[in-house]
Amino acid sequence: MTIKDTAEEWRITASATPFAGKKTSVRTDDVEMPDGSVARRDYQVHPGSVAVVALDDLGRVLVIRQYRHPVRRKLWEIPAGLLDVPGENPLHAAQRELYEEAHVKAEDWRVLADVYTTPGGSDEAVRVFLARDLSEAEGKRFEVAEEEADMELRRVPLDELVRGVLAGELQNNCLVVGVLSLIAAQQGDGLDALRPAEAPWPARPFEA
Known part of the structure; x- marks a missing residue:
């Protein structure tokens, strides 16, 4: 059975x-339930995000360490950021985030997970x-500010990240999804079988 x-x-x-707020808002909807009752649901309205598992030729993943105030933690994460414009091509946003946070560019892009x-x-x-x-990106490094000014950048072997996830030592959701999806893809049909970078994304439709 396919689900x-x-x-x-x-x-x-x-x-x-x-x-x-500046980037997100809170919406309150009264929603009709299957039994005819109405329930109130409060939720954050968000523009959407992209994240990047950047894998080098030595099997290491590029990660950054950044302070996250809501959870009062410094978390190891993969480069990530918001879709700044409605309908923005997510690949372009991901390329921008990889450049801004790590000053790195990549020639081969695939979709790991939505x-x-x-x-x-x-x-x-x-x-x-x-x-x-x-490879190293050309031009001037992006000027960072606020939490990003304190970021630490490192390349870590994939198996070390997987161990940290399973031990509960690494908890950023995009990092967890990214590294476990990467392992699954490697052990499955291979990385070249992943969806192309411009694959449709119904949750955030975009123009190629």
């Missing part, structure tokens, strides 16, 4: 936006890319 997620939208009887980070409380969708054939 897959399907699109569906239950009737909304009322909707409000009690908070609107995920909803917290579907019970947010509509954030993330596309996780695999980037290979890495």
Whole structure:
């Protein structure tokens, strides 16, 4: 049996936006349930994100360590960032984030996984890319600020990251999804069988 997620939208009887921030907002919807009752659901409205598993020729993954205030932790993560413009091509956003956070470019791009980070409380969708054939980016390094000014950059062997995930020592969701998807792809049909970088993404439609 093949299982897959399907699109569906239950009737909304009322909707409000009690908070609107710079990049995200909070929406309150009254949703009609299958039994006819109405339940109120509060959730974050998010533009969507991209993340990059950048794999070098030595089998190491590029990771960054960054302070995340909501969880009061410095987390090891893979390069990631928001889709800045509605309808933005996620590949272009991923290439931008890899350049800005690591000053690296890649020649080979594939889609590793598409995920909803917290579907019970947010509509954030993330596309996780695999980037290979890495090299130093040309030009001036991107000028960082705020939390990014304190970032640490490292290349770590993939098996070490997997060990850290399974030990509960690495908890960033994009890193967890990315490295475990990479291992699964390597042990399955191989990395060249992954979806192309421009594969459709129904959660965040874009123009190629």
